Amino acid sequence: MSGGNIVARRPFPAAAREELGDAQLRANLRKATHTIRDKRLRVVGEVPDWEALRQSGAAIKDDVLSRLPELLEEFEATATAAGATVHWARDAAEACAVVTQLVRDTGATEVVKVKSMATQEIGLNEALEAAGIDAVETDLAELIVQLADDTPSHILVPAIHYNRSQIREIFTRNGLSALTDDPPALAEAARRHLRAKFLSARVGISGANFAVAESGALVVVESEGNGRMCLTLPETLISVVGIEKILPTFRDLEVFLQLLPRSSTGERMNPYTSLWTGVTPGDGPQTVHIVLVDNGRTETLADDVGRQALRCIRCSACLNVCPVYERVGGHAYGSVYPGPIGAILSPQMSGEGANRTLPYASTLCGACYDACPVQINIPEVLVHLRQTGPHPVAERAAMRALSWAMRDRRRYTAALRAARRGAAPVRWVAGRRGTVRHLPWPLSRWTSTRDAPLPAKQTFREWWATERGQA
Amino acid sequence: MSARDEVLRRVRAARPAVPVAVPREYLAVDGAEDLVALLVDRLLDYKATVRRCNPDELAGTVAELLSGASTVVAPSGAPEGWLSGYQGRVLRDGEPQQLAVADLDAPGVAVLTGCAVAVARTGTLILDAGPDQGRRALSLVPDHHVCVVHSGQVAGGVPEALARLADPTQPLTLISGPSATSDIELNRVEGVHGPRRLDVVVVVG
Incomplete structure (x- = not known):
């Protein structure tokens, strides 16, 4: 189209x-x-x-x-x-x-x-x-x-x-x-x-x-x-x-x-x-x-959240304030519309090819939203496009499992306990940071671009129970 | 289905049906006290040359600004009095024929026009192809543009200025300083394709 x-x-x-x-x-x-x-x-x-x-x-x-x-x-x-x-x-x-x-x-x-x-x-x-x-x-x-x-x-x-x-x-x-x-x-x-x-x-x-x-x-x-x-x-x-x-x-x-x-x-x-x-x-x-x-x-107009991108008057203020654009430049976005506005406009105008990676080309810092003369909430659209865009099978399965565990308090408590036991051997590696920089494959795909936090030694509920004696 | 019908059908299917109220809380009137002083300040900031004079001094001021020009192009409706002090050759556009682009582009040619409205807040001259401004090419091709602004033509902000235009379907040109570019390292540099010298004569009184 x-x-x-x-x-x-x-x-x-x-x-x-x-x-x-x-x-x-x-x-x-x-x-x-x-x-x-x-x-x-x-x-x-x-x-x-x-x-x-x-x-x-x-x-x-x-x-x-x-x-x-x-x-x-x-x-x-x-x-x-x-x-x-x-x-x-x-x-x-x-x-x-x-x-x-x-x-x-x-x-x-x-x-x-x-x-x-x-x-x-x-x-x-x-x-x-x-x-x-x-x-x-x-x-x-x-x-x-x-x-x-x-x-x-x-x-x-x-x-x-x-x-x-x-x-x-x-x-x-x-x-x-x-x-x-x-x-x-x-x-x-x-x-x-x-x-x-x-x-x-x-x-x-x-x-x-x-x-x-x-x-x-x-x-x-x-x-x-x-x-x-x-x-x-x-x-x-x-x-x-x-x-x-x-x-x-x-x-x-x-x-x-x-x-x-x-x-x-x-x-x-x-x-x-x-x-x-x-x-x-x-x-x-x-x-x-x-x-x-x-x-x-x-196609862009049909999306309730994403259509605000069509307000754009092509001023490029969002490019000039973007920490990602400032470092990678316009060519990395692969479209004539680069920068924050490009990251929401290009994938909506064409869902083809590599455009689906563009909504991730942002730290969601919000500087673009502040600078936009027509108040396009670029971070909101970026998050929306990430949510509605395609995700790897393994990620979807992991998120579904997490969602199942978190829907029930007993399941969640049990899961936390298991996670803490599982994390015990790596805690000394993490040191005082409390995060792990590199996990082994396949979890390395997660840690290649971010740290993995370790579960806290004590949950709030456990702390409350020891302090006030009630669970 | 034609492209027109297809596009319109898609727009109808996709558009949000909710009516939108448009607030207009911004300033309708600029409120600056001395509009001429503000205009002059903004023009100088763009590296235009500015002369203030009273109506009696206009011809002399124009002649002085045009002293380096061997030929002056003027729209047919520019008042005779503006050029009464100028010694060089005067070409009136449209008398009887439109001047050729080559005439406008010749070395040593300057152009003298009036304007419809000026915007003090932004240092902008608005030309609307009125009799003392002529067609758009006149204020574009010569390398030196002298523009006469009467203090009564100076509006405060953009909304006031646009509202003053008699017929916005005439070809309009908004001019803010001499031609410039910000294309090299995002720094403003004056002097590209339009007139590299812009002189503004503000007639007060």
């Missing part, structure tokens, strides 16, 4: 182990995530009504999910009336086919792209390439990743895993000259490289941060101006939009335009935000297409 670049090929633990071996990667991630954390805290701290904004943001998104069929139909009607053509796609393959055909119809063999998670998700660049169409990424970080023939590792800054000198190397390898590895010099090199492409492009492809049902408007939030170039200069504009991006009214933007920039780049406002409603004669693309994509979103 879904597909594209959201299905991990390797289990998270295996991928994470490999990434952890890269000391340069960890240094780069630590520097970047700590920079952005401090900035975010500073600009969020100066907003007195931040919690009220979060509450409204979460409620607006929940309202959208409960009225989604009506709002989608309303958006289709208003966007069409404004001159756009609206298309629908059930999954990644269908979305790619629709966009490819639209580009073919224009006769163009090159398209310029605004950074977009939806097009990354459906694997659009790969599909266009297979059709002989060059897709040029114009966001600086996406350009770096594309030139390096790599995959994104962060929602907002796909090249977060590279530092400045690595970026200069990638540029030099691809014929972009930057005099130094100073960020302004690197930005200048990207400007020169892309300028001609912007001015000659006939087709632009974008995503959208928001789609307004009452007017048919789309919104793109960006920094560099590459988005404005792609949204303004080409004759044809194709926007790929997930069905959960709908907002009921223009007024709702007053909430999200406050929440999103401060949460994502730690700015009071991002440099550029563009809104367009269908076609405006004499201003911007005169042919406008919108492709509404499901690709696993309706």
Whole structure:
């Protein structure tokens, strides 16, 4: 029912182990995530009504999910009336086919792209390439990743895993000259490289941060101006939009335009935000297409606990505060949606492959929940997915046995007594810690990632009985 | 079944049927006392150049800011008076034809526009393609953008500013400082594809 670049090929633990071996990667991630954390805290701290904004943001998104069929139909009607053509796609393959055909119809063999998670998700660049169409990424970080023939590792800054000198190397390898590895010099090199492409492009492809049902408007939030170039200069504009991006009214933007920039780049406002409603004669693309994509979103919507993941506005604040993300980086998650939000979004949108290991890619510390501008309770969904996901046969059998023993007081007391007798020989190994670090096979599978506590020498009931003489 | 019908059918089957009440306890009015001072502070923080002047000084201030530009592009509705002190060549967009992108991209070209509303709290200029702002490419392709803001156009926060827009279905551009990127080590660097120099003239009085 879904597909594209959201299905991990390797289990998270295996991928994470490999990434952890890269000391340069960890240094780069630590520097970047700590920079952005401090900035975010500073600009969020100066907003007195931040919690009220979060509450409204979460409620607006929940309202959208409960009225989604009506709002989608309303958006289709208003966007069409404004001159756009609206298309629908059930999954990644269908979305790619629709966009490819639209580009073919224009006769163009090159398209310029605004950074977009939806097009990354459906694997659009790969599909266009297979059709002989060059897709040029114009966001600086996406350009770096594309030139390096790599995959994104962060929602907002796909090249977060590279530092400045690595970026200069990638540029030099691809014929972009930057005099130094100073960020302004690197930005200048990207400007020169892309300028001609912007001015000659006939087709632009974008995503959208928001789609307004009452007017048919789309919104793109960006920094560099590459988005404005792609949204303004080409004759044809194709926007790929997930069905959960709908907002009921223009007024709702007053909430999200406050929440999103401060949460994502730690700015009071991002440099550029563009809104367009269908076609405006004499201003911007005169042919406008919108492709509404499901690709696993309706499966996510069907889960009472898990559907809150669809509130996500892709700010990536949760990635930047996550102790697991900070150490393993985005590639370990195997999906274009990494980090805490990816750990709940990817497995829900696609239960395939290694995605079922992703809900375990967390310490459940809750920092992501605190940072989320739309109050997605990520730890709650992680636990829910762990509970409802598949478990090894031996683990299930052990838990069933434990549950049987714990349901009856006499059985439980007897079991504790037996466990204490059984643990006596290993108690001297555990020493004062009271835990065992390594158990023999097959229990070693449990202790490979955690300590095993030993039963207490005395239970509370026994202590009570000796102190008060009553059992 | 068409993709449209199939997606809508799935959404109907999956959506929670419970109506959701949306609280709006956040500030509708920002409450800052000196909006112009706040706007100037925020613009400077983004590395924009800011000049405050009274209406009589506007033409002189604009001419001074544009002194390095050999050509100035202006939307057809920009008041004559804004450019009365400027000595270089003036190209009016749409008189009679739209300027070519190559004209906008030529070296030494600057653009002069007004704006619809400014947001003091975030240092944001909102352009809504009004007569003194023109189409979106004008404030995008030239490397130097001079924007005239009248103090009466300055709103406190985002909600007030959006509510002031006459027609939100016009193409809207929100501009907060010169073009920038945070893509290298998550540090903000000014100057990528949009205008690398943004000058804001705040006309008070």
